[in-house]
Amino acid sequence: MRRRVGVASVVNGKASDHLFTKKSSEIDQNAVGKLGANLDELKEKLKWFASKHQLELQTDAAFRNEFLTMCKSIGVDPLASSKGYWTKYLGVGTYYYTLAVQIIETILSGADRHGGVMLLRDLWIRLERHRPKFLRDSHISFDDIFHALKMMKPVGKGCGYIKTSSHIDQGLVYCVPEEMKQDQTLLLKAVGESGKSYFKIEDMIDTLGWRGSRVKTAVDQLIRDGIAWVETGADATGRQCVHYWLPGLFLNNSFEDD
Amino acid sequence: MESIESGSQSKNWIEQFYNFPPLFTLQPNPSSRKRQFEVWTKLLQTHCSKSNQFIITRTEALFTNNEISRDLSEEFITELFSYLIDNDHGVPSKGGGSPKPKSKEEKHLSGQGVDSLIFWFIPRERWYERLYEYAKTNGLQKGGIATAFEILEDQAFTGMDERVLTILLNGMMSTRKCEVMLANDGITIDGVKFF
Numbered sequence: 001m002r003r004r005v006g007v008a009s010v011v012n013g014k015a016s017d018h019l020f021t022k023k024s025s026e027i028d029q030n031a032v033g034k035l036g037a038n039l040d041e042l043k044e045k046l047k048w049f050a051s052k053h054q055l056e057l058q059t060d061a062a063f064r065n066e067f068l069t070m071c072k073s074i075g076v077d078p079l080a081s082s083k084g085y086w087t088k089y090l091g092v093g094t095y096y097y098t099l100a101v102q103i104i105e106t107i108l109s110g111a112d113r114h115g116g117v118m119l120l121r122d123l124w125i126r127l128e129r130h131r132p133k134f135l136r137d138s139h140i141s142f143d144d145i146f147h148a149l150k151m152m153k154p155v156g157k158g159c160g161y162i163k164t165s166s167h168i169d170q171g172l173v174y175c176v177p178e179e180m181k182q183d184q185t186l187l188l189k190a191v192g193e194s195g196k197s198y199f200k201i202e203d204m205i206d207t208l209g210w211r212g213s214r215v216k217t218a219v220d221q222l223i224r225d226g227i228a229w230v231e232t233g234a235d236a237t238g239r240q241c242v243h244y245w246l247p248g249l250f251l252n253n254s255f256e257d258d
Numbered sequence: 259m260e261s262i263e264s265g266s267q268s269k270n271w272i273e274q275f276y277n278f279p280p281l282f283t284l285q286p287n288p289s290s291r292k293r294q295f296e297v298w299t300k301l302l303q304t305h306c307s308k309s310n311q312f313i314i315t316r317t318e319a320l321f322t323n324n325e326i327s328r329d330l331s332e333e334f335i336t337e338l339f340s341y342l343i344d345n346d347h348g349v350p351s352k353g354g355g356s357p358k359p360k361s362k363e364e365k366h367l368s369g370q371g372v373d374s375l376i377f378w379f380i381p382r383e384r385w386y387e388r389l390y391e392y393a394k395t396n397g398l399q400k401g402g403i404a405t406a407f408e409i410l411e412d413q414a415f416t417g418m419d420e421r422v423l424t425i426l427l428n429g430m431m432s433t434r435k436c437e438v439m440l441a442n443d444g445i446t447i448d449g450v451k452f453f
């Protein structure tokens with residue numbers, strides 16, 4: 001059967017469109033209203049939960065991590081917003097905010113030695129050592145450090161973690177005044193993965209598959225930032241050669257300054 | 259998770275730095291170079307205060323690290339001596355007592371041609387204090403007189419010779435706590451009067 005073509009059909013169609021729109025906005029309003037009520041309830045519950053477990057949140061690394069996982073599974077990330085509701089009521093934000101500040105302070109205090117790049121192991125040892133007295137029985141976990149670093153993301157690309165092997169603690173944490181550029185990050189990663197604290201330009205050309213000039217540019221930037229030091233010497237055959245060293249990997253930076 | 263103890267080595271970081279090969283190459287980055295000289299100063303201070311060593315020569319044992327087979331070049335030593343002189347950590351052992359006036363146009367390095375250095379392994383001002391302590395202990399602080407020989411006998415100045423003492427006392431005069439009495443040759447100290 002052919003469909004009717006004519007004015008009536010158009011008018012009818014318009015009318016049903018209108019009905020649909022009306023109904024859908026009704027549904028929307030209902031849903032939003034319900035959602036709002038749900039969200040309020042969720043907020044209340046989280047608030048209650050957080051205040052009840054405030055002590056555990058501040059002192060128990062495993063509990064903190066599970067709490068964050070739980071939040072994530074319901075689509076809430078208390079670390080995503082640095083101010084406002086979550087920080088204010090959940091306390092967990094405050095914990096990571098404080099830790100983030102400690103991480104920056106710790107790395108910068110040794111920056112004249114390592115340029116702002118150090119092993120996660122060394123950073124962790126120093127953070128543990130300077131834990132406030134009243135939290136002496138509680139520990140900072142690597143996850144805590146990662147959460148804190150993630151929290152600093154919005155501030156810029158100055159802080160981060162570079163994974164170098166399956167040993168998480170052998171990875172590099174950096175904190176530099178401006179930002180760590182991609183090539184420098186890749187270069188540091190490659191050196192870390194080599195398991196050594198030094199390298200030659202030629203090594204990195206092979207490893208990274210870059211042209212010499214690209215490696216050199218990245219190395220020069222690391223030198224300017226005090227992250228790499230230069231050593232000129234002779235190899236076994238007496239030929240002049242240049243090695244670049246990373247004090248952040250070579251030195252045990254878990255020591256205090258003096 | 260590993261314990262705190264297992265992560266640390268027995269060596270402190272300044273000792274670790276001594277085994278860091280680039281410490282023996284002049285760094286192109288000015289702030290790393292400054293850091294490098296600060297480390298060398300600390301190393302020399304630790305080394306010299308252990309044995310009350312006041313003189314550093316270009317063949318100083320510390321400048322060769324046998325463990326990692328690295329040593330300092332002549333150019334490096336000249337730069338290091340310049341740094342030490344310019345930052346009042348030492349004076350050329352053959353020059354007089356007063357440090358060279360620093361002028362910005364001067365390109366000449368203060369360590370150039372310097373074969374050995376009198377090195378203050380503790381700051382000069384601390385030596386002045388020790389000398390004045392000596393005067394007080396011996397009741398000389400109100401115009402009393404001591405000879406260089408007498409001062410050098412004291413345990414507080416082990417390792418010091420007359421040349422070093424002369425430089426210190428000449429410098430100390432600016433604090434108006436002492437006055438040096440020179441012998442007829444105008445160089446040797448006959449005695450020193452404390453106030």
